[in-house]
Amino acid sequence: MNRTLLRVAIFIIILGSVVFLIPNKFVTPVVPSTSDSEQPQVNISSNGARLLSPSPTLQESASDELQILVRRAGDALPRRGQAQGEGDQDSHHAPQSVMMAAERIGQLVEHIELHPGRKPQAVEFFVECAGADQVLASVRALCYHELETIARDTGLSLDEDRFSRIPSSIRELSDALGE
Amino acid sequence: MLFSRLDGARVPIILLASLVSSAANSSIFFATDIPEEQRRLMEADLETLTRVSLDRSDEKLKDLFRIPEISNDALQEWLESRVKYVVAKDFYVWDHLYKSPTEVIYPPIKLGVPLVKYLPPIPNTSTRSIMAMMKNVGGGIYSSGRSVNHAYLVSIPGLEKKVSVVSPRVGIVQVGEGLFAVRPKTSSLPVGSVVFSYYRMGILFHEARHSDGNGESLLFSHSSCPPGHDYEGHFACDFNLNGPYTIGAQFFKNLLTACRDCSKIEKSVLKVLVLDAASRIIRVAPRFTLEDSMKLTSRRKHVFSCYQKEELDQKHGPLKDGLCTEAALESSRSEIREIYKKGLANLLIPAPLVARVLDPAPEMLVAKEK
Numbered sequence: 001m002n003r004t005l006l007r008v009a010i011f012i013i014i015l016g017s018v019v020f021l022i023p024n025k026f027v028t029p030v031v032p033s034t035s036d037s038e039q040p041q042v043n044i045s046s047n048g049a050r051l052l053s054p055s056p057t058l059q060e061s062a063s064d065e066l067q068i069l070v071r072r073a074g075d076a077l078p079r080r081g082q083a084q085g086e087g088d089q090d091s092h093h094a095p096q097s098v099m100m101a102a103e104r105i106g107q108l109v110e111h112i113e114l115h116p117g118r119k120p121q122a123v124e125f126f127v128e129c130a131g132a133d134q135v136l137a138s139v140r141a142l143c144y145h146e147l148e149t150i151a152r153d154t155g156l157s158l159d160e161d162r163f164s165r166i167p168s169s170i171r172e173l174s175d176a177l178g179e
Numbered sequence: 180m181l182f183s184r185l186d187g188a189r190v191p192i193i194l195l196a197s198l199v200s201s202a203a204n205s206s207i208f209f210a211t212d213i214p215e216e217q218r219r220l221m222e223a224d225l226e227t228l229t230r231v232s233l234d235r236s237d238e239k240l241k242d243l244f245r246i247p248e249i250s251n252d253a254l255q256e257w258l259e260s261r262v263k264y265v266v267a268k269d270f271y272v273w274d275h276l277y278k279s280p281t282e283v284i285y286p287p288i289k290l291g292v293p294l295v296k297y298l299p300p301i302p303n304t305s306t307r308s309i310m311a312m313m314k315n316v317g318g319g320i321y322s323s324g325r326s327v328n329h330a331y332l333v334s335i336p337g338l339e340k341k342v343s344v345v346s347p348r349v350g351i352v353q354v355g356e357g358l359f360a361v362r363p364k365t366s367s368l369p370v371g372s373v374v375f376s377y378y379r380m381g382i383l384f385h386e387a388r389h390s391d392g393n394g395e396s397l398l399f400s401h402s403s404c405p406p407g408h409d410y411e412g413h414f415a416c417d418f419n420l421n422g423p424y425t426i427g428a429q430f431f432k433n434l435l436t437a438c439r440d441c442s443k444i445e446k447s448v449l450k451v452l453v454l455d456a457a458s459r460i461i462r463v464a465p466r467f468t469l470e471d472s473m474k475l476t477s478r479r480k481h482v483f484s485c486y487q488k489e490e491l492d493q494k495h496g497p498l499k500d501g502l503c504t505e506a507a508l509e510s511s512r513s514e515i516r517e518i519y520k521k522g523l524a525n526l527l528i529p530a531p532l533v534a535r536v537l538d539p540a541p542e543m544l545v546a547k548e549k
């Protein structure tokens with residue numbers, strides 16, 4: 001429990017700073033410590049939030065919400081090997097861990113659409129995720145796809161050094177979502 | 180002879196369609212021992228297929244399915260010519276098989292691209308039962324008949340006449356528990372979210388492709404995933420450009436493009452379904468020198484014997500100490516990976532193989548003339 005709190009605290013500090021995240025940081029806690037009841041309650045539904053105009057206070061709470069969503073998405077990233085022997089599931093089709101990771105990433109995407117100012121922080125998450133060797137390729141490619149979307153919207157160049165550790169195989173896989 | 184029998188078996192299907200076991204607008208027959216709840220869910224999915232929004236400009240899907248236009252009717256027809264009967268999870272094929280009295284001739288086996296088997300599949304241990312999603316058992320029955328050179332008839336609960344298995348297009352699929360548990364327990368999406376229905380439909384379309392093919396492409400069987408792949412060693416990859424995973428990926432992509440009512444979260448799940456299927460399409464496969472090929476066989480044997488250690492120990496006495504330690508296994512696995520890498524990088528002869536589009540036309544046996 002203490003370790004979880006420590007991890008959360010470290011995560012928030014790192015997220016708030018400009019410092020790069022340590023590779024594979026998201027990858028370590030795979031065991032479903034993500035039990036929804038353990039997490040702070042996040043109102044994932046955006047219906048209410050859409051009606052609000054951003055005030056400083058709300059921007060702060062959006063930032064808190066972003067941190068929670070990032071953490072939840074990070075915790076949900078499925079590791080290689082985990083999927084191979086995922087309990088009793090059929091390896092023929094996408095395992096549930098992949099679906100859950102996509103849901104959490106979707107929640108994050110939904111949030112940054114509502115709060116475009118938070119996109120830079122989300123970029124850090126997507127870079128980490130897409131570059132994490134231990135994460136399943138499908139989820140990494142999804143992260144890269146979201147990164148590309150943000151880059152397109154914000155004029156961010158994906159040629160920067162920090163994106164170089166995202167391998168071409170992941171970039172190419174994400175093309176499956178393109179034309 | 181055999182064909183008329185097949186036709187005979189199809190007649191009651193059409194009659195029954197309006198009575199009990201078929202979805203309102205679908206000709207797919209559901210075996211009567213399928214639990215009602217499962218049948219209803221699949222019927223609802225098939226119903227969804229008749230009205231779901233599709234991206235009609237999707238040329239790739241059109242080419243892949245070889246249909247003149249993208250429409251709900253065309254997709255339904257494509258599906259129904261490959262999936263005709265759904266049987267329950269406990270359907271034990273061998274209890275339902277009958278040898279046809281008609282002597283038959285199967286088309287000759289064409290030599291083509293061999294299945295790429297990089298690693299032996301990881302066998303199920305006795306304690307681990309896999310919650311299968313769906314299996315195309317009709318294709319398997321056709322293939323079994325082919326190997327012993329006679330035709331089979333299959334009895335399906337609720338159908339009066341037996342079904343003749345004259346082609347991989349016989350279209351018998353078996354549901355598994357996994358199909359009805361696609362929604363993760365911790366999902367924030369409602370049970371009725373379209374993505375779960377789309378996922379099950381995608382699985383059905385994937386299985387439908389297993390009803391196609393001839394010779395080298397027969398049943399569009401999967402290859403084992405190569406070293407380094409997320410599903411390394413599982414027969415869960417395709418080494419072609421129009422197999423079940425390509426079908427699934429393109430189908431999900433079409434729905435993703437067309438789904439205007441989908442939330443960001445639903446779209447994200449659809450995206451990952453596209454990517455999961457796409458990640459299983461292997462575009463280049465290695466070829467090996469004779470020496471590497473022999474080394475590969477020996478390392479594969481080692482890994483495989485360790486997977487089956489318990490069983491082998493019982494049969495032949497315990498394997499040599501240290502043979503199956505994690506270090507010994509890892510040594511063999513890493514050698515396999517190295518040989519694989521070399522086989523891919525080989526710029527001389529033999530050059531790596533490149534995946535291609537296979538012929539989806541279904542083969543068909545013929546009755547021997549007397």
Ligand SMILES: [Zn+2]
Pocket residue numbers: 092385386389401423
């Ligand atoms: Zn398959």
